[in-house]
Amino acid sequence: MTITIRPFREPDRPALRAMTIAAFEGVSIDHNIDRLLGPIAAQDWRERKGRHVDDDLDAPGGEILVAQDDDGRPLGYVSLRFDDASKVGQIPNLAVEADQRGKGIGRTLLEHAVARFKERGMTVARIETLEQNPVGRHLYPSVGFREVARQIHFAMPLTGHDDSSGAQTP
Numbered sequence: 001m002t003i004t005i006r007p008f009r010e011p012d013r014p015a016l017r018a019m020t021i022a023a024f025e026g027v028s029i030d031h032n033i034d035r036l037l038g039p040i041a042a043q044d045w046r047e048r049k050g051r052h053v054d055d056d057l058d059a060p061g062g063e064i065l066v067a068q069d070d071d072g073r074p075l076g077y078v079s080l081r082f083d084d085a086s087k088v089g090q091i092p093n094l095a096v097e098a099d100q101r102g103k104g105i106g107r108t109l110l111e112h113a114v115a116r117f118k119e120r121g122m123t124v125a126r127i128e129t130l131e132q133n134p135v136g137r138h139l140y141p142s143v144g145f146r147e148v149a150r151q152i153h154f155a156m157p158l159t160g161h162d163d164s165s166g167a168q169t170p
């Protein structure tokens with residue numbers, strides 16, 4: 001099988017949405033929130049992730065590179081944003097179908113993303129991963145990214161009967 005990298009086409013959308021939702025099980029902030037607090041507004045993290053994917057695919061000025069097999073079927077993708085003012089290129093999303101991982105598709109997508117950033121005049125590339133994601137922690141430095149910061153994400157339920165305000169009653 002030959003893997004080709006090509007631009008996103010609209011018929012890819014359902015496959016990219018589905019593969020992202022499947023891929024981010026256990027390695028997404030939204031999933032962590034649901035695990036801690038339960039589904040938000042009767043929507044579980046998968047629906048929120050699906051909307052994030054649509055936002056990503058529709059982002060003005062953004063680009064999506066798709067890895068396809070010989071039949072044109074999407075096996076993975078990477079999304080790119082370009083900040084022309086700061087010359088910083090950002091990768092919001094990267095995913096590969098579960099049964100296609102470990103074959104170098106993620107690395108190839110990242111290498112194409114970096115090449116595209118250079119073509120567009122970016123001088124720095126950025127990507128994020130979670131501490132709980134061992135693949136991202138291994139793969140990104142091996143492509144050339146260097147760690148610059150760690151962040152802590154908090155969430156608080158705003159429904160129910162618990163007093164989460166933190167206010168002290170005298």
Ligand SMILES: CC(C)(COP(=O)(O)OP(=O)(O)OC[C@H]1O[C@@H](n2cnc3c(N)ncnc32)[C@H](O)[C@@H]1OP(=O)(O)O)[C@@H](O)C(=O)NCCC(=O)NCCS
Pocket residue numbers: 023024027094095096097100101102103104105106107108128129130133134135136138139142
């Ligand atoms: C991250 C992801 C896109 C990588 O795609 P992929 O096609 O499997 O990537 P590659 O095959 O090019 O490389 C994977 C690397 O991770 C390594 N790896 C796999 N499992 C690992 C683990 N548990 N711990 C550390 N490294 C691991 C592989 O050995 C390989 O490294 P190598 O090339 O030095 O041997 C894919 O795993 C995925 O979709 N994951 C779920 C979604 C996700 O985490 N997206 C990124 C969010 S930041």
